[in-house]
Amino acid sequence: MGRLGLNDLIKSRVVRPLDAVMPAEMPRNPLFGIRLSALTSTQSTTDLEAIASQFAGVPGGLLPALHAVQHHSSYISKEMIPVLAKLFNITVSEVHGVITFYKDFRTEKPAGPIVQVCRAEACQARGGREVWDKAQLEAQGKAVVVEEVFCLGNCALGPAVSVDGRLLGGVNATSITTVIGDAIAKRVPEDSIDSCGEGVTVYVPRDAVSRAAGADDVALALAAHSGVRVVRNGSWGMLWLEPMIEVVTPSGRVAYGPVLADDVAGLIKSDLLNGGEHALRLGPTLELPWLKRQQRVTFARVGLVDPRSSEDFEANGGITGLRRALSMSPSDVVTEVTDSGLRGRGGAAFPTGIKWRTVLDTPNTTKYIVCNADEGDSGTFADRMLMEGDPFTLLEGMTIAGWAVGASIGYIYVRSEYPEAIEALNKAIAGATSRGWLGDNVLGSGFSFDVHVRVGAGAYICGEETSLLESLEGKRGVVRAKPPLPAIEGLFGKPTVVNNVLSLGTIPAILSDGAAAYAALGMGRSRGTQVFQLAGNIARGGIVETAFGITLGELVNDLGGATDNGRPIRAVQVGGPLGAYLPTSKFDLPMDYEAFAAADAMLGHGGIVVFDDTVNMAAQARFAMEFCAIESCGKCTPCRIGSTRGVELIDKITSGVDRSANIEVLVDLCEVMADASLCAMGGLTPLPVRSALRLFTEDFNT
Numbered sequence: 286m287g288r289l290g291l292n293d294l295i296k297s298r299v300v301r302p303l304d305a306v307m308p309a310e311m312p313r314n315p316l317f318g319i320r321l322s323a324l325t326s327t328q329s330t331t332d333l334e335a336i337a338s339q340f341a342g343v344p345g346g347l348l349p350a351l352h353a354v355q356h357h358s359s360y361i362s363k364e365m366i367p368v369l370a371k372l373f374n375i376t377v378s379e380v381h382g383v384i385t386f387y388k389d390f391r392t393e394k395p396a397g398p399i400v401q402v403c404r405a406e407a408c409q410a411r412g413g414r415e416v417w418d419k420a421q422l423e424a425q426g427k428a429v430v431v432e433e434v435f436c437l438g439n440c441a442l443g444p445a446v447s448v449d450g451r452l453l454g455g456v457n458a459t460s461i462t463t464v465i466g467d468a469i470a471k472r473v474p475e476d477s478i479d480s481c482g483e484g485v486t487v488y489v490p491r492d493a494v495s496r497a498a499g500a501d502d503v504a505l506a507l508a509a510h511s512g513v514r515v516v517r518n519g520s521w522g523m524l525w526l527e528p529m530i531e532v533v534t535p536s537g538r539v540a541y542g543p544v545l546a547d548d549v550a551g552l553i554k555s556d557l558l559n560g561g562e563h564a565l566r567l568g569p570t571l572e573l574p575w576l577k578r579q580q581r582v583t584f585a586r587v588g589l590v591d592p593r594s595s596e597d598f599e600a601n602g603g604i605t606g607l608r609r610a611l612s613m614s615p616s617d618v619v620t621e622v623t624d625s626g627l628r629g630r631g632g633a634a635f636p637t638g639i640k641w642r643t644v645l646d647t648p649n650t651t652k653y654i655v656c657n658a659d660e661g662d663s664g665t666f667a668d669r670m671l672m673e674g675d676p677f678t679l680l681e682g683m684t685i686a687g688w689a690v691g692a693s694i695g696y697i698y699v700r701s702e703y704p705e706a707i708e709a710l711n712k713a714i715a716g717a718t719s720r721g722w723l724g725d726n727v728l729g730s731g732f733s734f735d736v737h738v739r740v741g742a743g744a745y746i747c748g749e750e751t752s753l754l755e756s757l758e759g760k761r762g763v764v765r766a767k768p769p770l771p772a773i774e775g776l777f778g779k780p781t782v783v784n785n786v787l788s789l790g791t792i793p794a795i796l797s798d799g800a801a802a803y804a805a806l807g808m809g810r811s812r813g814t815q816v817f818q819l820a821g822n823i824a825r826g827g828i829v830e831t832a833f834g835i836t837l838g839e840l841v842n843d844l845g846g847a848t849d850n851g852r853p854i855r856a857v858q859v860g861g862p863l864g865a866y867l868p869t870s871k872f873d874l875p876m877d878y879e880a881f882a883a884a885d886a887m888l889g890h891g892g893i894v895v896f897d898d899t900v901n902m903a904a905q906a907r908f909a910m911e912f913c914a915i916e917s918c919g920k921c922t923p924c925r926i927g928s929t930r931g932v933e934l935i936d937k938i939t940s941g942v943d944r945s946a947n948i949e950v951l952v953d954l955c956e957v958m959a960d961a962s963l964c965a966m967g968g969l970t971p972l973p974v975r976s977a978l979r980l981f982t983e984d985f986n987t
């Protein structure tokens with residue numbers, strides 16, 4: 286099969302002047318949170334006050350108001366701060382405090398388009414450090430803003446960059462010059478098209494990563510041919526094959542990939558519409574070995590369906606879980622979830638049923654369901670892919686949760702780095718409401734449930750559940766002390782279920798197929814399936830959903846095909862930036878929460894980042910401390926001060942200053958951070974540092 290580098294894909298993309306595409310199609314809903322800051326013209330303070338005032342009566346409305354002001358004016362001027370303070374009946378310093386907490390908000394007019402360069406681990410493993418260094422040099426003296434970002438959700442095909450919210454992948458230290466030049470010249474790729482046309486159905490994915498790889502151009506090229514019906518689906522998760530298109534033949538869907546717009550004419554000539562032979566033909570989709578090895582439960586419909594079609598969703602098993610739940614008592618629904626053995630997929634692995642029971646049993650007339658879609662961990666993108674590929678499932682899961690615990694309002698807190706997911710969710714909410722699956726009297730049951738999308742503003746700590754709740758309330762995302770648990774006093778002081786996207790996205794399958802079917806999968810106390818994400822320097826990166834118990838080595842070597850550049854693997858980081866680094870000698874570890882804990886590691890959100898033998902593990906340990914220093918909420922000393930001291934210590938160690946004494950101090954510091962931090966941000970940062978020190982000691986000696 287022909288395989289092209291992503292730089293070729295970037296180079297091959299059609300570009301046209303920004304002004305030609307943006308104004309008419311630019312989303313005016315600030316909740317979309319798309320960072321078009323440098324693209325919009327400045328408006329008067331009076332106009333901006335009118336825009337912000339729409340949020341004055343909305344609970345926690347300050348953050349959406351700030352997004353709206355910045356969206357329409359490119360920044361938040363000093364003059365707007367007292368205006369906002371008055372509108373929200375808070376002090377000027379409170380408004381200022383919120384603005385300065387979040388990286389997204391700016392108080393100076395940007396010099397030009399915003400180019401964000403990913404500095405996080407999965408991109409580092411693919412050359413991201415060089416891209417970041419070069420980008421900063423390239424931007425000097427130019428009408429552009431280059432800023433760091435920690436993960437854009439393109440972790441299998443990085444280094445990732447975004448230009449005013451449009452994602453790119455496979456950028457290298459050379460092509461970043463072109464990317465910045467195009468941004469300044471306002472040349473942007475073609476915008477996406479919806480499903481369209483009549484004739485033979487050809488699926489073309491529209492998720493963020495496929496779009497970054499050129500899927501929109503492919504969709505346009507196919508739509509130009511008569512007799513083709515283009516359907517925009519989500520990616521199946523075989524990201525190295527994106528854009529992967531599929532033609533529907535009488536014997537099923539046949540896949541081709543990776544396909545570029547320039548390939549389309551040749552494919553049509555080779556009888557694509559009948560599944561004809563071609564160098565890019567991969568074969569029947571469901572027979573592809575990567576998919577056949579999986580057990581898809583949460584991701585059962587991702588790739589299969591058009592995420593914007595409620596009919597497609599329903600025709601493929603959607604809404605059966607909700608129908609069954611509504612026929613049961615709330616308490617029985619909670620029991621079903623408990624019996625399934627589902628544990629939270631956000632990282633902490635807390636049993637979902639127990640959390641729901643606490644909320645159900647806490648008396649209050651107002652309760653909330655909050656979906657944590659902040660997905661800030663490097664190497665993770667499953668939440669994004671579910672929201673973009675099958676958003677109705679998440680809404681169904683949240684509605685079931687609402688029924689089970691007695692909540693009538695749900696919030697999805699999505700990071701601003703995910704504009705496609707935000708758009709997909711908003712479209713799905715509209716679709717579900719029109720079908721009677723959301724809103725008043727859901728499916729005629731008498732139960733009412735509404736879902737609102739809220740957009741984060743560039744703060745990793747807002748993935749921590751109490752910080753997220755503060756942010757939803759329109760405040761700085763400073764972590765709350767526990768107790769009280771959010772299940773008892775959560776959003777606006779009310780009992781609140783906070784669950785990850787994958788946890789809630791799994792609920793419909795548990796309700797439709799029964800707890801026993803789910804609990805039958807897995808090992809030990811890790812029941813069901815996990816949606817693993819293969820990222821970094823890996824040949825076949827993407828999504829693998831399978832039962833717990835598969836080994837790390839099977840995932841990385843058998844499914845992932847080892848490194849992308851063919852060099853030997855030296856380390857993998859499992860569980861995001863707070864997860865341990867493991868050498869290949871640990872590859873027989875089964876993917877199981879308890880097995881990982883016993884190995885001083887953690888599974889977290891299921892992300893696996895692969896590094897080759899050129900990685901410097903002291904540099905990775907330093908990055909862990911630096912990341913904590915940048916993202917700390919600042920509430921407690923071990924994390925706020927300890928992380929900065931940690932960076933300094935590692936610098937001393939690697940430059941040979943009192944090496945053994947400073948290693949001892951670093952070990953002590955890790956102990957203090959682990960034992961005395963208020964939350965897992967400071968508490969788990971020692972995990973990657975200690976693992977690097979313990980398992981890759983030699984890297985600290987040079």
Ligand SMILES: Cc1cc2nc3c(=O)[nH]c(=O)nc-3n(C[C@H](O)[C@H](O)[C@H](O)COP(=O)(O)O)c2cc1C
Nearest residue numbers: 629630631657659660661748749750784785788965
């Ligand atoms: C620093 C930090 C970041 C976190 N980021 C996320 C996140 O992005 N998404 C998520 O679901 N959980 C995240 N969590 C875990 C949440 O605090 C919480 O446990 C989770 O949302 C609960 O949902 P679950 O039980 O379904 O996993 C984070 C925790 C910490 C300490």
Ligand code: SF4
Nearest residue numbers: 918920921924964967
């Ligand atoms: S550990 Fe860090 S992020 Fe967590 S509360 Fe303390 S300062 Fe905030």
Ligand code: FES
Nearest residue numbers: 403408437439440
């Ligand atoms: S996109 Fe860079 S680490 Fe995820």
